[in-house]
Amino acid sequence: MEPSSVQITLLLQSWSDGDENAVDRLMPMVYDELHRMARRYMSGEKPGHTLQATALVNEAYIRLVGAPHANWQSRTHFFAVSAQVMRRILVDWARTRQAAKRGSDRPALTFDEALEVPMRSGSDLVAVDDALTALALVDKRKSEVVELRFFGGLSIEEAAEVLKVSQETVNRDWRLAKSWLRRELGKERTREG
Numbered sequence: 026m027e028p029s030s031v032q033i034t035l036l037l038q039s040w041s042d043g044d045e046n047a048v049d050r051l052m053p054m055v056y057d058e059l060h061r062m063a064r065r066y067m068s069g070e071k072p073g074h075t076l077q078a079t080a081l082v083n084e085a086y087i088r089l090v091g092a093p094h095a096n097w098q099s100r101t102h103f104f105a106v107s108a109q110v111m112r113r114i115l116v117d118w119a120r121t122r123q124a125a126k127r128g129s130d131r132p133a134l135t136f137d138e139a140l141e142v143p144m145r146s147g148s149d150l151v152a153v154d155d156a157l158t159a160l161a162l163v164d165k166r167k168s169e170v171v172e173l174r175f176f177g178g179l180s181i182e183e184a185a186e187v188l189k190v191s192q193e194t195v196n197r198d199w200r201l202a203k204s205w206l207r208r209e210l211g212k213e214r215t216r217e218g
Contacts, residue, residue, distance in 0.1 A: 037102075055100075089106070108178070119150050
């Protein structure tokens with residue numbers, strides 16, 4: 026039987042209140058969803074990638090549990106933060122690999138391509154991450170919408186819940202952010218080309 030959102034939210038609130046046993050009860054309930062998220066992230070990586078989905082989940086778990094007290098609002102909030110943590114792990118890994126392999130002649134991935142197909146390499150993820158970081162400087166909420174939708178796999182409704190805004194606002198931010206990021210990634214491709 027799959028745990029309910031209410032059960033997960035109650036355990037998250039207990040964890041937020043300092044109940045460390047809540048984490049032990051929570052993780053079996055959320056592990057499958059975390060693993061699905063990790064597989065989604067890893068699906069575009071080359072076979073033989075040194076980081077596998079299970080290792081990504083484990084590293085994310087270590088970071089989530091080791092972080093200072095989070096004020097978990099809901100199941101959706103937890104998965105949004107988990108997606109951010111997994112993204113950060115993969116981007117850090119990709120940046121490390123990129124630093125070791127300077128000079129790749131591979132063309133950059135456009136944001137349109139990134140939305141349609143899984144990431145093809147760590148350098149693609151780094152380009153999208155760099156563009157998303159630049160967007161956050163211009164409009165933090167639009168950056169958060171992209172992170173929640175693209176990296177976290179959240180629906181418009183779930184992203185609206187996490188951000189505490191209307192679904193219409195998330196839809197508008199999503200459209201504008203995609204346009205902005207396409208332009209930024211196009212500039213990057215022109216610079217490299």
